[in-house]
Amino acid sequence: MNTKTRAVLVGCGGISNAWLTSASKIPAIEIVGLVDINRQAAVDKKAGYTLSKAEVGDDLNAMLKLTKPDVVFDCTIPESHMPVTLTALRHGCHVLGEKPLADSLAHGRIMIAAARRAKRLYAVIQNRRYDLRIRGVQRFINAGRIGRMTTLFSDFFIGAHFGGFRDRMRHVLLLDMAIHTFDAARFISNADPVSVYCHEWNPQGSWYDHHASAVAIFEMTNGIVYTYRGSWCAEGINTSWEGMWRIIGKKGSATWDGGDSFRSQGVAKKGGFVNQYRDLAIKYPKNGKQAGHHGVIAEFIRCVRNGTTPETICTDNIKSLAMVFAAIESAETGKKVKIRI
Secondary structure (H helix, E strand, C coil): CCCCEEEEEECCCCCHHHHHHHHCCCCCEEEEEEECCCHHHHHHHHHHCCCCCCEEECCHHHHHHHHCCCEEEECCCHHHHHHHHHHHHHCCCEEEECCCCCCCHHHHHHHHHHHHHHCCCEEECCHHHHCHHHHHHHHHHHCCCCCCEEEEEEEEECECCCCHHHHHCCCHHHHHCHHHHHHHHHHHHCCCEEEEEEEEECCCCCCCCCCCEEEEEEEEHHHCEEEEEEECECCCCCCCCCCEEEEEECCEEEEECCCCCEEEEEEEECCCCCCEEEECCCCCCCCCCCCHHHHHHHHHHHHHHHCCCCCCEHHHHHHHHHHHHHHHHHHHHCCCEECCC
16 A cells, blocks of 8 residues: 555544644655534644645534545544444544543444444554553563562552543543553553452542542452552652552562653562562563554554554453443442453
8 A cells, every 4th residue: 555544533622633743743644634513623723733635624424425534533522432433434434533432331332343344443542551661561571570460559649630621520530541550450461350349539628529539459360450549639749640550470579650660579589487589670672662642543554554453452442441431330339340341
């Protein structure tokens, strides 16, 4: 395929900047259309990114008939993901959308079935798993350096003063942010969710209307237990956006701060009340999938062009989405919830 992959972007709000900036650096992409319910937003994006040949409009169906693109980039709000995706698939387009995959698990299943019927790719921007550091951690664990993983912990604590809709949002931490951490837990552990018990609360002094803190205990496949602790209203000593991690294996443990700090120890000599340990070094990969939106978009376009499957394909990503909605159900009912995908 020598011609460029034609793309229509729908949803010209703030997040579309990351998409358009990345797309402008990928020679294989041609943005042929911009769509937003506020047509002026599409006009502004066309001017801001000098997309002189791109059509603009407020009707996705009409835009797809006019431009006949290969792919649709969905930057709309979660409630619009299903109608946008189904419309794009009916027009024979592949779809790459913002997270979360859908605004409910039931809608996610409908979208996956539609993609299968259309024989088109539907994938999700799960950009954080493309960072070279998390890929180095995953490689270290999978190599068995600390033995088979038994237990995984993550902490996410940031005092985020967003203002606007997030301050009014129900389940703001679990819905808006936790999917990144849950997806990272699946990636690091190479395991999938089985059940969850979750407790949500809103700490005294919180500037959010609803619960902004949560603790969740997931049972995962391979006998792994994963514990998530998080808060959007934790002032001071904030974690990185990737969280703080502790990984326990049969022969050792590792910690990772979500950035450049990684430490691991394995058993060097058994005996006594506490065994003797030795430090284990990690080597981060020097190259690989590029991080951020650019990396996910570039891989998606490669897969569209060569017929392969992107890492964040919908049939896999729905497992991370299922963790979110099961955690919310558990928090609302006060009961342990089995996770059915």
